[in-house]
Amino acid sequence: MIEIIEAKTKKEMKQFIMFPFELYKNDKNWVPPLIFDEWNTFDRKKNPSFEFCDAAFFLALKNGKVVGRIAAIINHKAVETWNDYKTRFGWIAFVDDEEVSKALLEAAEKWGEEKGMKGIHGPLGFTDMDPEGMLVEGFENEPAITSAYNFPYAPKHLEKHGFVKSVDWIQYKFKADQPVPEKLERINKLISQKYKVNTIVPKTKKEVKKYVPGFFDALNASFTNLYGFTKLNEKQIKYYTDAYFGFAKPELLCFLTDDNDKVIGFGILFPSLSEAFKKAKGRLFPFGFVHILKALRNYDKIDLYFNGVIPEWQHKGIHSLYYVEMNKVAIARGVKTAISTGQLESNINAVGIWDNYEKELYFRTRCFIKE
Numbered sequence: 001m002i003e004i005i006e007a008k009t010k011k012e013m014k015q016f017i018m019f020p021f022e023l024y025k026n027d028k029n030w031v032p033p034l035i036f037d038e039w040n041t042f043d044r045k046k047n048p049s050f051e052f053c054d055a056a057f058f059l060a061l062k063n064g065k066v067v068g069r070i071a072a073i074i075n076h077k078a079v080e081t082w083n084d085y086k087t088r089f090g091w092i093a094f095v096d097d098e099e100v101s102k103a104l105l106e107a108a109e110k111w112g113e114e115k116g117m118k119g120i121h122g123p124l125g126f127t128d129m130d131p132e133g134m135l136v137e138g139f140e141n142e143p144a145i146t147s148a149y150n151f152p153y154a155p156k157h158l159e160k161h162g163f164v165k166s167v168d169w170i171q172y173k174f175k176a177d178q179p180v181p182e183k184l185e186r187i188n189k190l191i192s193q194k195y196k197v198n199t200i201v202p203k204t205k206k207e208v209k210k211y212v213p214g215f216f217d218a219l220n221a222s223f224t225n226l227y228g229f230t231k232l233n234e235k236q237i238k239y240y241t242d243a244y245f246g247f248a249k250p251e252l253l254c255f256l257t258d259d260n261d262k263v264i265g266f267g268i269l270f271p272s273l274s275e276a277f278k279k280a281k282g283r284l285f286p287f288g289f290v291h292i293l294k295a296l297r298n299y300d301k302i303d304l305y306f307n308g309v310i311p312e313w314q315h316k317g318i319h320s321l322y323y324v325e326m327n328k329v330a331i332a333r334g335v336k337t338a339i340s341t342g343q344l345e346s347n348i349n350a351v352g353i354w355d356n357y358e359k360e361l362y363f364r365t366r367c368f369i370k371e
Helices: 010-023 035-041 076-082 098-113 153-160 182-195 205-222 234-245 274-280 288-297 319-333 348-356
Strands: 002-006 053-062 065-075 087-094 120-122 134-137 164-175 198-200 253-257 263-271 301-309 337-339 360-370
Touching: 002 098, 010 035, 010 053, 010 065, 010 087, 053 098, 065 076, 065 098, 087 098, 087 153, 098 120, 098 153, 134 153, 153 360, 182 319, 198 319, 205 234, 205 253, 205 263, 205 301, 253 319, 263 319, 274 288, 301 319
Parallel strands: 087 120, 301 337
Antiparallel strands: 002 053, 053 065, 065 087, 120 360, 134 360, 164 337, 164 360, 198 253, 253 263, 263 301
16 A cells, blocks of 8 residues: 655655665665755755745655655746646656556646646756756666666656656767867867857856856756746846856856857856765765865866857857867866766757767656656
């Protein structure tokens, strides 16, 4: 008998947050999140997404033991923007028991229907800055700290329960220190001259701070038409600025600007923190922060977090400018491996740049839908 309860108390939310630590404790690839980050994400007072999102957090119990979890979310901005009345489900994890997964999904679906929703899709978070998608290829690989991860049985459960593919995101692994293709060098020189685009790699955190507001303006503009995206407001921008740029490495950031110094494109990379997070085991103290600081100082693997070009500058090829610049930085810094961010497989402009490099498919994650 499966019992579904809504996690409301601090004790229940702790069970919600800590369940993956039990589920994946023997999995060598799983990268545990920082526990305090999870608390902040689900805190209605701290996470500004709750200003336009409703959410409920459900636990599945079997014989009194937690065997699964799911978050049910309604992003009202997304509903209005896309005129798409669907519940989002996210942070889903469960044991290999179809009764458990079925009960969790039905709980999320019912919760949304009671609030006027007419379908359900996910995994999705409150916004695009949260983990999204369910892993369907690449189970043998180590994820980035921002990547989705799950056991191979999870997508099979969803298909069994009537869910079908909505969209896929793909990530590539490639040698970061491979030579810059001569073809791109020639093209980039012509693009820079023709459009008067400046390629900026900051040298200090003070210089980074100068371009952060323009970066978020460009992110909001460039992601507008991507699946389920909603623009970040000022409180969210501050929230994510504190979350990401506090430990950003200036040499791994690239901003493209026009002749008025307006940010029109960006490529944001971070040293891979996956191994450090594994060693931290979800906790900064007493020693977790030491592992993370070491990973930020000495790295030979990088993760691509964000990249984009504002709409009026798209289809001009300028996105190759930050890719080439980051390629050069990787060579100079002795970086060996890079993992691209999740990009919609249908986004030919974003995915096509990798055709110029030797690469291999690393991850494929999927958003499932049930009308």
